[in-house]
Structures are given as C-alpha cells and as structure tokens.
Amino acid sequence: xxxxxxxxxxxxxxxxxxxxxxxxxxxNLALHYHSSEKAAKHLQDELQKLYPxxxxxxxxxxxxxxxxxxxxxxxxIREFDSLDMLINNASAFEEGLITETAFDLLDRMMxxxxxxxxxxxxxxARLSGKGQIINMVDTRITRxxxxxxxxxxxxxxxxxxxxxxxxxxxPDIRVxxxxxxxxxxxxxxxxxYLWQIAEKIPMKKAGGLEPIIKxxxxxxxxxxxxxxxxxxxxGENLGTNP
Numbered sequence: 001x002x003x004x005x006x007x008x009x010x011x012x013x014x015x016x017x018x019x020x021x022x023x024x025x026x027x028n029l030a031l032h033y034h035s036s037e038k039a040a041k042h043l044q045d046e047l048q049k050l051y052p053x054x055x056x057x058x059x060x061x062x063x064x065x066x067x068x069x070x071x072x073x074x075x076x077i078r079e080f081d082s083l084d085m086l087i088n089n090a091s092a093f094e095e096g097l098i099t100e101t102a103f104d105l106l107d108r109m110m111x112x113x114x115x116x117x118x119x120x121x122x123x124x125a126r127l128s129g130k131g132q133i134i135n136m137v138d139t140r141i142t143r144x145x146x147x148x149x150x151x152x153x154x155x156x157x158x159x160x161x162x163x164x165x166x167x168x169x170x171p172d173i174r175v176x177x178x179x180x181x182x183x184x185x186x187x188x189x190x191x192x193y194l195w196q197i198a199e200k201i202p203m204k205k206a207g208g209l210e211p212i213i214k215x216x217x218x219x220x221x222x223x224x225x226x227x228x229x230x231x232x233x234x235g236e237n238l239g240t241n242p
Contacts, residue, residue, distance in 0.1 A: 009090030181233025
C-alpha cells in the first residue's frame with residue numbers, strides 16, 4: 001500500500017519540488033494550495049500523467065483561517081483513508097522591523113507560519129497517530145536580526161513546537177525540521193538579490209532546491225532521527241564571512 005503525504009503550499013517553489021520528488025519515490029500526495037489554483041492543477045495533471053498508478057488530490061485551504069485549517073487533515077484522511085506524513089511547507093514572508101510591524105502583519109505571519117502548522121501537527125497526531133512530520137523553518141531562527149521581525153519570530157516558534165511535538169509523539173511519530181538559507185529569490189526580487197546574499201555566507205553560493213531534497217531524504221531514511229533541525233544553508237547559520 002502506497003504511503004500518503006500532505007504538503008502545504010505544494011503548488012510552487014519549494015513545495016512543488018518536494019511534491020515532484022516524493023511522487024518520483026512512489027508517494028500518494030495531498031497537494032494543498034491557497035490561491036495558486038492554476039499552478040496546483042498543472043502540477044496535479046503533470047504528476048498524474050507521470051505516475052498513473054498513484055493518487056494526487058488538490059486541497060484548497062486558507063491557512064489564515066483557523067476554521068479552514070482544522071478541516072484540512074480530516075478532509076485528507078477522508079479522501080485517502082490514511083495519512084503518513086505532514087510537511088508544513090507553506091509560508092508567508094514579509095519584511096518589517098518591530099517598530100514597523102502592524103498587528104495585521106504580525107497576525108498574518110504567526111497564523112500562516114506557526115498557528116496553522118501547530119493545528120495541523122495536533123490534528124495529524126490525533127487522527128493519524130503514526131508517521132512523521134517535517135516542518136520547514138529558516139536559517140534566520142539562529143539570529144536576531146529585526147528586519148523580518150514577525151516572520152523570524154514565527155519561524156522560531158515553529159522550531160520550538162517541532163521539539164515539543166517530537167517528545168510528546170514519540171515513538172510513533174517522528175518530528176523534524178529543515179532550515180533552508182539562500183535557496184530561491186523572493187517572488188518580488190530578481191535572481192541577483194539571492195546571489196548578493198549568498199556572497200556573504202561561508203559557501204558563497206545559493207544552494208538551490210537540491211540540498212532541501214537531500215535533507216528530506218536523510219530524514220526519511222533515518223528512523224532514529226527526531227526533534228532535529230537540518231540546516232541546508234551553506235553555513236549561513238554560523239554567521240556571515242568577515
């Protein structure tokens with residue numbers, strides 16, 4: 001029987017790469033999206049054509065709405081009968097110093113990046129009872145730079161719940177996190193923006209998507225790994241070069 005994974009924010013960027021990789025490894029996929037319906041449908045069609053014996057179902061949900069979030073895991077299990085892995089990938093990323101952060105910005109970052117994953121983690125444990133959870137955090141959690149204050153604190157909180165859940169759910173559910181660094185430029189920034197950041201890190205290059213996929217594979221293959229954070233950031237978490 002094929003295993004099933006739910007990927008939030010699966011239609012684009014990192015989520016899409018994860019979906020394509022897991023599909024190639026034989027997984028059935030619950031592909032979550034919010035507003036990227038066209039991209040999500042294109043991905044679904046592409047995967048179904050490549051892997052006709054597997055199942056790929058789209059699930060639309062607004063992660064800023066807690067009532068919608070609480071329906072997501074039950075809906076996935078209703079469609080697939082079981083759920084073996086949750087990947088909290090969907091993320092909101094907006095700039096702002098603490099003094100520039102309005103309540104709406106703080107609420108949006110915390111809801112999408114922390115509270116929604118918290119609820120999904122809770123419901124996965126309640127309704128699946130076994131398997132694994134992988135949370136996508138950010139190398140920024142090691143620093144206290146205030147330029148993305150609300151975003152950074154939400155990702156710090158996501159790393160915190162990763163460790164708590166690993167303790168509470170063991171041994172039946174493994175819970176780990178991946179922290180990318182300079183992977184892809186923000187959607188509103190050019191490619192050059194990414195390379196300017198990458199020049200300051202120890203490896204002096206953007207990692208792209210491959211280090212994330214390799215980190216995912218390592219977590220999946222290591223059955224004794226839980227409560228851990230894999231940095232795939234070219235050493236950015238160590239500090240920038242002088």
